[in-house]
Amino acid sequence: MEIVVGTKKWSSWSLRPWLALKHTGADFKETLVELRQVGQADELAKHSPSHLVPVLKDGDLVVWDSLAICEYLHEKFPQARLWPADPTLRALGRSAAAEMHSGFSSLRGECPMELETRKTVAISEATQNDVRRIVERWNQLLKRSGGPFLLGEWSIADAFYTPVATRFRTYGVHLSDYGDAGLAGSYGERLLETPEYLAWEADALA
Numbered sequence: 001m002e003i004v005v006g007t008k009k010w011s012s013w014s015l016r017p018w019l020a021l022k023h024t025g026a027d028f029k030e031t032l033v034e035l036r037q038v039g040q041a042d043e044l045a046k047h048s049p050s051h052l053v054p055v056l057k058d059g060d061l062v063v064w065d066s067l068a069i070c071e072y073l074h075e076k077f078p079q080a081r082l083w084p085a086d087p088t089l090r091a092l093g094r095s096a097a098a099e100m101h102s103g104f105s106s107l108r109g110e111c112p113m114e115l116e117t118r119k120t121v122a123i124s125e126a127t128q129n130d131v132r133r134i135v136e137r138w139n140q141l142l143k144r145s146g147g148p149f150l151l152g153e154w155s156i157a158d159a160f161y162t163p164v165a166t167r168f169r170t171y172g173v174h175l176s177d178y179g180d181a182g183l184a185g186s187y188g189e190r191l192l193e194t195p196e197y198l199a200w201e202a203d204a205l206a
């Protein structure tokens with residue numbers, strides 16, 4: 001199995017399925033496409049039907065798009081429990097992952113993933129609303145599951161929110177300013193302490 005990812009300090013979409021793949025414990029080859037470089041378009045076209053990363057290759061099969069890759073890994077490695085067995089929690093987790101995948105565009109545009117950066121920025125009203133909604137979502141799911149991750153054990157939902165946690169750290173966003181009594185803030189820190197995330201970060205900053 002091979003995963004094609006973009007520059008690790010910037011490619012938030014690549015980080016998500018890479019974490020899920022790490023969690024399966026399967027051996028895999030990793031291919032890196034350096035983004036923001038001359039020749040990037042040709043490299044992307046070589047690997048990816050959508051001309052975007054991430055892409056997963058499994059034999060002849062090519063799966064593109066972060067969410068599709070995570071779902072494929074869930075089906076291929078059921079023992080990894082990338083989604084919980086409980087159908088209600090699974091449905092809530094899928095809703096939260098899909099909400100991230102298709103939404104929070106103001107936060108994504110204004111605060112891109114930059115693992116090498118630390119800066120304080122004044123964020124717009126629209127981005128503040130995104131942060132409030134994320135705090136609400138994290139609190140809702142953590143209270144329901146009992147934590148320590150969104151659905152109890154680590155899942156694809158956590159993969160989808162790990163880049164968000166890096167953005168909060170990079171841009172000095174304090175969740176207590178957005179209605180959090182501490183639960184969401186500690187969860188965000190927990191996401192950045194998993195061995196899988198730390199392995200990605202070590203590569204990204206090497």
Ligand SMILES: N[C@@H](CCC(=O)N[C@@H](CS)C(=O)NCC(=O)O)C(=O)O
Nearest residue numbers: 006011012013052053054065066067
């Ligand atoms: N919806 C896609 C988004 C993928 C995406 O936008 N990837 C970025 C890197 S993080 C990319 O390939 N950018 C290259 C380009 O825009 O030329 C997914 O979830 O995989």
